Amino acid sequence: MKALFIIALAIALSLPATANAQPQRTLLRPAAVFDGTDPAPHPGWQVLVEGERIAAVGPNLSVPAGTQTIDLPGQTLMPGMIEGHGHLFLHPYNETPWDDQVLHEPLAVRTIRAAKAAEITLKAGFTTTRDLGTEGAGYADVGLKKAIDSGLTPGPRLLVATRAIVAQGAYGPKGFEPGVIVPQGAEEASGVERIVRAVRGQIAAGADVVKLYADYHYRPGEPSLPTFSQAELDAATAAAHDAGRTVAVHAVTAEGMRRAIAAGVDTIEHGDEGTPAVFKAMAARHIAFCPTLAASEAISRYRGWTDPEHPPAAVAESRTAFRAAMAAGVPICMGGDVGVFAHGDNASEMRAMAAAGMAPTQVLIAATSGNAAAFHLTDRGAVRTGLLADLIAVEGDPTRDLTALTRIRLVMKGGAVVR
Incomplete structure (x- = not known):
């Protein structure tokens, strides 16, 4: 009985931590955002990523405590x-x-x-x-x-x-x-x-x-x-x-x-x-x-x-x-x-x-x-709330100069930084 009690207590103690675990939050702060649909980039926009999805997009976002911030000066953030x-x-x-x-x-x-x-x-x-x-x-x-x-x-x-x-x-x-x-x-x-x-x-x-x-x-x-x-x-x-x-x-x-x-x-x-x-x-x-x-x-x-x-x-x-x-x-x-x-x-x-x-x-x-x-992919292709956080940052403005795409500075797939 004592062994069963110890096992049950261990399980009970582990459940709240799992249930209350918060997804990773990351705030990306580039010079501008190309959202994948609007031809003009948006200077001063930020992107908040929560877990594998985009949680918010726009200027001066309200950021929850404990959010990791990645500054991307001189860079354009865009969809992967x-x-x-x-x-x-x-x-x-x-x-x-x-x-x-x-x-x-x-x-x-x-x-x-x-x-x-x-x-x-x-x-x-x-x-x-x-x-x-x-x-x-x-x-x-x-x-x-x-x-x-x-x-x-x-x-x-x-x-x-x-x-x-x-x-x-x-x-x-x-x-x-x-x-x-x-x-x-x-x-x-x-x-x-x-x-x-x-x-x-x-x-x-x-x-x-x-x-x-x-x-x-x-x-x-x-x-x-x-x-x-x-x-x-x-x-x-x-x-x-x-x-x-x-x-x-x-x-x-x-x-x-x-x-x-x-x-x-x-x-x-x-x-x-x-x-x-x-x-x-x-x-x-x-x-x-x-x-x-x-x-x-x-x-x-x-x-x-x-x-x-x-x-x-x-x-x-x-x-x-x-x-x-x-x-x-x-x-x-x-x-x-x-x-x-x-x-x-x-x-x-x-x-x-x-x-x-x-x-x-x-x-x-x-x-x-x-x-x-x-390709009928409704969960990606744009920087928009609710879509997958498949994002990249390039040095410069690719809407003016496509050679910026050779200067990849950040790659994020599903909210995880892979480069």
Whole structure:
């Protein structure tokens, strides 16, 4: 009885401390706040963080006793940025060609490298990443997401697409004896029944977003051509939406884009051959566009491009499509296809967008509240009471000079300072 009494007393004494424990409070005092929606920064604003959420925003906040204060002189506080198109399981193609990464790099090595890339991405100010396919690494992104969420390894909040889905025979690697089974960079499907099965299988495995390829080149040297039929895209999109998942579509050709638009997808990636009419249709359906300008530029540099005043045809084409999308009023997603180029340099896509004619404030909105809206993330993307305290501070004013994004001075994820 005495032992039971001691145990009961110990439990009773522990309960009030747990019940009355107060979440950590932190007051952030920057020179200004860019809230993710208003183009103009707010000088003199402060942000009070309580636990993992933003508790208050504005000037001269009332601060509870015991609140930690972090002064950020000369710095702009803003929402953590959202990478809209990444591949954590890839690394730059000038280090190792894509085929060799898919065919020859061990899965364990790719996963460890992806974990390192995730940490680098977070410390670069990107607190959320939409990772659009493991490119031959199976469902390892689901495991990486769990490892990050459990605190096992640092990284951004992940939206994962697992294997992605391509038409039979339309992806790679290629160039082997016909009939030889070669590991592919995505899951192949053919026909309505099989593509729906692939969608549901990937969702069951942990996919947050379904990635489809509406076009691709069947053989090396051939142009991109539509792959999935309208019926296949319609069925895949409906199956994903029924399960509450968004749909991202790789589409370079105008016809591939038209089919994706008709299917009602959520975002279209690349869109190099998009026409004004195609972008007008996207705007009417509120489908967001991820132009991936930085990837096009990186690949051209790997092939020898050195003169920024004379871009190669591929770069010029992607910039023209981007301008046409802006002119049509298409919601713009900020996503650079990072992995083609170095993780941590995600903001190079933002600089490319500005160089192609988008105002810096609109670029910042695209990378924060714009991506949050496109991906249906209602708990982040802005500095607003009640949202997740995913926040960064940069030296200078990024609304005037995007190079400020290379001067990250603070990164906070869910109220915890990670840099």
